Amino acid sequence: MRGGSTTVGSPSAGARFMLKEIREAPSAAARLLEREGARIRTLGARLRRRRPAGILMAARGSSDNAALYGKYLLETRLGVPVTLAAPSIITLLGGRLRLRRYVAVGISQSGQSTDIVAFLEAARARGALTVAITNQPRSSLARVAHEVVLTHAGDERSVAATKTYLNQLIAFTMLGAEWAGDRRLSRDAAAIPEAQRAVLAQDGDIAGIAERYRYMRECIVAARGYDFATAKELALKLMETCYVVALPLSSADLLHGPIALVEPDFPVFLIASPGPVLAHLADVASRLRARRAETVIFSSEETVLRLASVPIRVAARAEGALAPPIYGVAIQLLACHLSQAKGIDPDHPRGLRKVTRTL
Numbered sequence: 001m002r003g004g005s006t007t008v009g010s011p012s013a014g015a016r017f018m019l020k021e022i023r024e025a026p027s028a029a030a031r032l033l034e035r036e037g038a039r040i041r042t043l044g045a046r047l048r049r050r051r052p053a054g055i056l057m058a059a060r061g062s063s064d065n066a067a068l069y070g071k072y073l074l075e076t077r078l079g080v081p082v083t084l085a086a087p088s089i090i091t092l093l094g095g096r097l098r099l100r101r102y103v104a105v106g107i108s109q110s111g112q113s114t115d116i117v118a119f120l121e122a123a124r125a126r127g128a129l130t131v132a133i134t135n136q137p138r139s140s141l142a143r144v145a146h147e148v149v150l151t152h153a154g155d156e157r158s159v160a161a162t163k164t165y166l167n168q169l170i171a172f173t174m175l176g177a178e179w180a181g182d183r184r185l186s187r188d189a190a191a192i193p194e195a196q197r198a199v200l201a202q203d204g205d206i207a208g209i210a211e212r213y214r215y216m217r218e219c220i221v222a223a224r225g226y227d228f229a230t231a232k233e234l235a236l237k238l239m240e241t242c243y244v245v246a247l248p249l250s251s252a253d254l255l256h257g258p259i260a261l262v263e264p265d266f267p268v269f270l271i272a273s274p275g276p277v278l279a280h281l282a283d284v285a286s287r288l289r290a291r292r293a294e295t296v297i298f299s300s301e302e303t304v305l306r307l308a309s310v311p312i313r314v315a316a317r318a319e320g321a322l323a324p325p326i327y328g329v330a331i332q333l334l335a336c337h338l339s340q341a342k343g344i345d346p347d348h349p350r351g352l353r354k355v356t357r358t359l
Helices: 016-021 024-036 037-049 061-079 113-127 140-144 163-181 183-189 192-200 204-212 227-242 251-255 278-290 324-341
Strands: 054-059 082-084 102-108 129-136 149-150 220-222 245-250 269-272 294-299 310-313
Touching: 016 024, 016 324, 024 163, 024 192, 037 129, 037 163, 054 113, 054 204, 054 227, 061 082, 061 102, 061 163, 061 227, 102 113, 102 140, 113 204, 129 140, 129 163, 163 183, 163 192, 163 269, 163 324, 183 310, 192 324, 204 227, 204 310, 204 324, 220 227, 220 251, 227 269, 227 324, 251 278, 251 324, 269 278, 278 294, 294 324
Parallel strands: 054 082, 054 102, 102 129, 129 149, 220 245, 220 269, 269 294, 294 310
Antiparallel strands: none
């Protein structure tokens, strides 16, 4: 595998909180499904009556990746355009958006991200119906929103978001199902905690795979469709907890130029859940194999796993909108164990705090 020299410490470093909080994902998911269902049903009915022209989402970090998942889900289920906002248009550049027929959604686990709060407050003043998705009911974000969806993830002490991110995804799943009146999606969402437990049972196998990449300095992470949010989240986790330069790409965009980066043994991680985009991912994997890349593939499907240099067989078969909250557990485990293998404490990445405030 293509590596490069780097300083690697004790493989037992850190992860007291991160690994614990990943393992709490199924109970956190079950708590969200149980406690927030009634509120989300009421919100879904309100949104159906409003019939917005569009949806604007504002978030940072892992929450921004959850927003990307929400975009795929809501555009697919509702046919309503969803835009990922640039908060600086309002907070720094003085933009005055006309939002009377819009829904604006702010996503923040802490509810204290300064620019997200300011954006949602401005969107409300400009006529939007505002929704906060947060883990903190008394946060600034919750106070400025018309409606609040609580993620009920419990305390999260590791700097890297784990169960809070996964519960943001599930909150979007629940909201999309209620807004669209999709009873099947609502029923299927109830099975997410058990599927997450199945992936957690693979912890030892994933830890062994992570050890192989302890000298990795750079990589590409690619996917398409719903899985693109998972690819971006894995790239973020590799950057913040493992200090790896990880380039997240749509697998379609990968073929439009960046594949030129891929030399023999260059690490490329693919997220390939079953569904309409799987054939495309298999084609991408074949092209990477022809270039002799070090291709790591997360999937439950043999058709694509057989093309991997290193297959990570996801124990639970999850398709479409249900895949990200389940595959998310697998990518978090990989990042956590890789950080430890590199001798890094993933609970306290250098230069980072749990709450980041930007304007």
